Amino acid sequence: MVKILLGLVAAVVIAVGGFFGFEFYTQHRITREVEAAFEQIRAGGGKASHGKVSFDLKSRTLKIDEIATESASQPPVSVKIARVVASGVGQPDTGRFWADSIEATDIEVGTSMAGPADAKLAYKMPRLMMKDYSGLASLKDPPASASTVGIYRSGLEQFSAMSAASVSAPSIAVTINFGAATSGEFVHSGLALRDIKGGKIAAMQIERASFTINTQHAGKPDKMTGEIANLASSDFDAGAIAAILDPQKANDDRYIRVYSKMTAGPYTVTSAQGLRMRIDAMTVDDVAVRPSRLQLPAMLATIQVAGTAQPSPAQARDLIEQAAALYEGVRVGTAEMHGLSAETPQGPFKLSAIRFNLEGGKVGEFAFEGFDTRTPKGPIKLGRFALKSLDVANFMRLSAQLANPSQPPSPELIAALFPLIQGVEIKGVMAPFKNTGKFVNLDGFDLNWGQFVGPIPSKARLTAKMTTPVDATDPAMKPLIAAGLDTLSADGDIGAEWTEAARSFVVEVPKFEIGGLLKASARIALANVPRQVFSANAAQAIGAAAQIEAGTIELTLRDLGSVDVGVVQYARAQNVSREAARQVIVESIRASSQDAATANPDAADAVQALARFVETPGQTLVIKLTPLGKVSAIQLVQLLKTDPMIALAQFRIEASTGL
DSSP: OHHHHHHHHHHHHHHHHGGGGSOOOSHHHHHHHHHHHHHHHHHTTOEEEOOOEEEETTTTEEEEEEEEEEOSSSSOOEEEEEEEEEESOEEEETTEEEEEEEEEEEEEEEEEEOSSSOEEEEEEEEEEEEEEEEEESSOOOOOSSOSHHHHHHHHHHHHHTOEEEEEEEEEEEEEEEOSSSOEEEEEEEEEEEEEEETTEEEEEEEEEEEEEEEEEETTEEEEEEEEEEEEEEEEEEHHHHHHHHOGGGTTOOSOEEEEEEEEEOOEEEEETTSOEEEEEEEEEEEEEEOTTTOOHHHHHHHHHHHOSSOOOHHHHHHHHHHHHHHHHTEEEEEEEEEEEEEEETTEEEEEEEEEEEEBTTEEEEEEEEEEEEEETTEEEEEEEEEEEEEEHHHHHHHHHHHTOTTSOOOHHHHHTTGGGOOEEEEEEEEEEETTTTEEEEEEEEEEEEEEEETTEEEEEEEEEEEEEEOOTTOGGGHHHHHTTOOEEEEEEEEEEEEETTTTEEEEEEEEEEETTTEEEEEEEEEESOOGGGGOSSHHHHHHHHTTOEEEEEEEEEEESSHHHHHHHHHHHHHTOOHHHHHHHHHHHHHHTHHHHHHHOHHHHHHHHHHHHHHHSTTOEEEEEEEESSOOBHHHHHHHHHHOHHHHHTTEEEEEEEEO
C-alpha cells in the first residue's frame, strides 16, 4: 500500500512540477512547461496526456484536467486523474517548488502482477490531499530499466525529495482479480500521513480497512470478508524499501529500519464456510530489512523463471533459498497478537496471545499463551507453549532435503535438526482423560539442549511436573486403586552434560517424585567419554562408545507409600494380612543376601539395607556404587542383562537407610 501511495503522489506532483523552471506569469508559459513534464514521461517510452491547464495569478492556483499516464514497464502501470488543483504555489529556487495544498480527484490506477497468477489490480481514490508540499521542480530522468521494480524505485527517489505536513485520502478502493478462481476488493478509509520529509513519514494511520474475497475451496465457492480498524505506524523510512529494490545495495549487510512501531485492531474475519475469527490487537516493533539478504528484484526473477510449470529440482532449491533469505533479511524486534478467538466447523477456540521476534533468520522465541478450546470429551487448555531459538531459515533449507522422495534422509541430516531448535517450554495444560470426565494436568515441561558437538547437543536439561488420573480399567493400575490412589503426580528434574576437558559425562537427577509413592535423586557418571561419541555418523559413534568407562553411581530413594502398595498387592495375591505379607517379603530379601555375598561381599550389606527399607514404612535408602577399576560401560550394560551379580562385583557398594 505504501509503494502504491508513493506512486500516486509522484503521479500527482508531475502535473505541477514541470513548469517552475521558468517564470509562470502567463498562461502560455505555464501550459508549455506542464506539457514539457508530460513529454518527459513519453520520452521514457510511456504514455502521458492531459486536458485543460489554467492558472490564477492572484491566488497562485494551478488546475490541470484529465491527466492520463501509462508507464513503459512490463506489466504497465496506468494512472488517471480527473483534476489536480495546486493552491498557493511558489518557487523558492530554480530546482524546487512548493504549494500550500495540492488536491487530486477521481484517481484511478491499474496494473497487473507478473507471475503464475497474472493478477489484475485496480485502485480508485475519490480524493487525495497534500498540505504544505515542497518538492522537485521537475521529474528526475526515468530509470533505464522498464521493469515495475525500476518504476517503484524511481518513485521512491521522487518521494525522498519531497516534504509535506500531511497527506490524506478519505477512501481507497482496491480490486484484485486472479481469474475465475479468486477475486476480491479492499477498501481503506481515513488514510492520513503526517510529517513527511526526506523519505520518512513520522506517522501513518488508516481508520478502517475492509476486504471481500471470493475464492474456491474443493470446488465450492467461498466468500471471505474482514475488517481491521485503527492501523497505525510510526517512523516509516522509504530508504529501506529503496535499498531492497536496488541491486547496487546487494552487499549492504546492515539492518535498515522500516518502521519503529505498528499497531492495529480489532480485526475480524468471517467465511461462508463457517469460520468466524477476531483478533483484539496486534503490535509489531522495530521492523528492519537487510539488503544483502533481501533483494526483491532477484526474488521476482526467480519466481518468474519458475512460471506455472512444475519447477525443476534446481528451481525448487532456488525458490526455497530465496524464501529462507527472506527470513534472514528481515528483523522484527517484537511481534504480538492479543485476544484471538474463532468459531470453526470443528469447534470454538480462544488464544490470549502470540508473540515472537526475528533476526538473522532466527526466532529468538515463538510463544502462544492462553489457548482454550472444547472437544467432545471435554475442554482443553494450554497456559503457554514456546519454542526457543527457532532457526526458520535453515529449517526451510533442511526441509527441502528431507522432502526428497528419491533419497531417504541420512542420520546426519536428521541430526542437523537439533541445532535449529534449542528448547521447548509448556505450561498449564489441562486435557480430558479418556471419557472419564477427569483431566490430565501438565503444570510445567521445560526441555533445553545446547553445547553442540557438530549437530549433536552434549548438554540437556528437562524439568516436568504433571498429574494424571489412575485408569481404573487398566489391570496394571489396580494395586494403586486398591491403595486408595486415584491420581498420580510426577515432578522431575533431569540434567545431562559432557565436559570435554575431563572427558566426563554426568546424568544428574536432583529431584524425581511420584506423589504418594516415592521420592528419588540420582547421579550417574561416565568417564573417558570421547568427542566422537556425539558424531551423527552411527558407526563412528558406536566405535567411540567402546572407550567409555563407568563412573560413580549414587541413588537416594525415599518411600512415600510405594512399599505399602507392593505389600498390599502381595497380601491380596497370597490371601494373607499386610503384616504377614511384609514379613515374608523382608525375609525373602534377607535370604538372598547370602547368595549376593558370594559374588560381592558389599552386596550383602546392600541387600540388608534394602530389607530394612521395606520393613519400615517411610524409610530412605542410599546406595553408592564406586568402580573398583576401569569398567567398560558397554560390557557393564551387557552383564546387567545376563548376570547382574557379576556386574555388581566390579563396584564397591555402600548402602544405608534412615528415616
